Amino acid sequence: xxxxxxxxxxxxxxxxxxxxxxxxxxxxxxxxxxxxxxxxxxxxxxxxxxxxxxxxxxxxxxxxxxxxxxxxxxxxxxxxxxxxxxxxxxxxxxxxxxxxxxxxxxxxxxxxxxxxxxxxxxxxxxxxxxxxxxxxxxxxxxxxxxxxxxxxxxxxxxxxxxxxxxxxxxxxxxxxxxxxxxxxxxxxxxxxxxxxxxxxxxxxxxxxxxxxxxxxxxxxxxxxxxxxxxxxxxxxxxxxxxxxxxxxxxxxxxxxxxxxxxxxxxxxxxxxxxxxxxxxxxxxxxxxxxxxxxxxxxxxxxxxxxxxxxxxxxxxxxx
Numbered sequence: 461x462x463x464x465x466x467x468x469x470x471x472x473x474x475x476x477x478x479x480x481x482x483x484x485x486x487x488x489x490x491x492x493x494x495x496x497x498x499x500x501x502x503x504x505x506x507x508x509x510x511x512x513x514x515x516x517x518x519x520x521x522x523x524x525x526x527x528x529x530x531x532x533x534x535x536x537x538x539x540x541x542x543x544x545x546x547x548x549x550x551x552x553x554x555x556x557x558x559x560x561x562x563x564x565x566x567x568x569x570x571x572x573x574x575x576x577x578x579x580x581x582x583x584x585x586x587x588x589x590x591x592x593x594x595x596x597x598x599x600x601x602x603x604x605x606x607x608x609x610x611x612x613x614x615x616x617x618x619x620x621x622x623x624x625x626x627x628x629x630x631x632x633x634x635x636x637x638x639x640x641x642x643x644x645x646x647x648x649x650x651x652x653x654x655x656x657x658x659x660x661x662x663x664x665x666x667x668x669x670x671x672x673x674x675x676x677x678x679x680x681x682x683x684x685x686x687x688x689x690x691x692x693x694x695x696x697x698x699x700x701x702x703x704x705x706x707x708x709x710x711x712x713x714x715x716x717x718x719x720x721x722x723x724x725x726x727x728x729x730x731x732x733x734x735x736x737x738x739x740x741x742x743x744x745x746x747x748x749x750x751x752x753x754x755x756x757x758x759x760x761x762x763x764x765x766x767x768x769x770x771x772x773x774x775x776x777x778x779x
Contacts, residue, residue: 468714474762477723480707485730487700489738493692497683500555503693505667506683508659510697515656529647539775540646544654546635548662553628560621569625571604571728574721576633581717584637587772589718592764597718600725600757607750611732636721639712645775648709655705722761729754
C-alpha cells in the first residue's frame with residue numbers, strides 16, 4: 461500500500477510531478493515549432509491566451525459538475541494575487557534577461573531555484589529539511605549545472621543578464637514558497653486562474669500596444685493563419701502554463717518545497733533527452749552520468765523521510 465503524504469497517496473503526487481516535468485521538458489520542442497512564425501512577445505501572448513481559454517473551459521465544466529472548490533468567506537485574496545504576481549515577475553524578468561544572456565546561461569541560474577526556494581521557505585515558513593534531503597538537493601542541482609555547462613557550446617556570462625536572471629529565479633522561488641503558504645486556503649486552480657488571467661492581460665496587452673504603436677497589426681494576427689503555430693502555441697499554453705502551474709501548485713499544497721521543486725531539475729534533463737530522441741542531437745557520456753545523478757537526486761528527495769510535523773507555516777494559521 462502506497463504511503464500517504466499530507467493525506468494524499470504518494471504515487472499520485474509522484475505521477476503529478478512526473479507529468480509536470482514532462483510538460484515543461486517538451487516545451488522547448490513547441491517553442492522551436494513556433495519561432496518561425498512569431499517573436500517572443502507574440503508567442504507569449506498566444507500562449508497565455510490558450511491558457512486562459514483552458515482555464516475558462518475547465519472552470520465551466522467543474523462548476524457544471526459541482527466539482528469547483530467553494531470559496532470560503534473572509535479569505536485575504538491579496539495573498540492569492542501575490543502568489544500569481546511572483547510568477548508574472550519571474551516571466552517578465554526572464555524575458556528581459558534573454559536580451560543580455562543566452563538560454564543556456566539562463567538555465568544555469570534557473571537551476572538554482574530549488575536551493576533558493578529551500579532557503580526562503582526555511583526563513584519565511586520555518587520549513588526544515590533533513591541532512592539527507594539537503595544532500596539530494598545539492599547533488600541534483602550540481603549535476604544539472606554540470607550537465608548544462610558541458611552541453612553548452614559557448615558560455616560568456618553578461619553581468620547585467622546574470623543579475624536579472626538571478627532576480628527572476630528568486631521570484632520563481634518566492635512563487636513556490638507563496639503557493640506553499642496559501643495551501644488549504646486557496647485551491648491550486650485558483651492560483652492557476654490568476655496566473656493565466658494576469659499573463660494574458662500583461663503579455664497580450666503589451667503585444668497589442670506594440671502593434672498599435674508600430675502600426676504592425678499584421679505581425680500580431682498573421683501567426684494565427686498557420687495551423688502549426690496555433691497547435692503548438694496551444695500546447696505551450698495548456699500543457700506548459702496551465703497544467704504545469706496547476707501541477708506545481710497541487711504538489712506544493714501537499715509536499716515540502718524542497719521535494720516539489722526537485723521536479724524542475726528533471727524537466728531540464730527531459731528537454732535534453734527529448735532533443736536527442738526527436739531532433740537527433742548527440743548524447744555524450746556526461747549526459748548519462750549527470751542524468752543518472754539528477755534522477756537519483758529527484759527519487760531520493762521524494763523518498764527521503766521528512767522532518768516529523770514539519771509542514772511549515774500556512775496562511776490558515778495567520779487568518
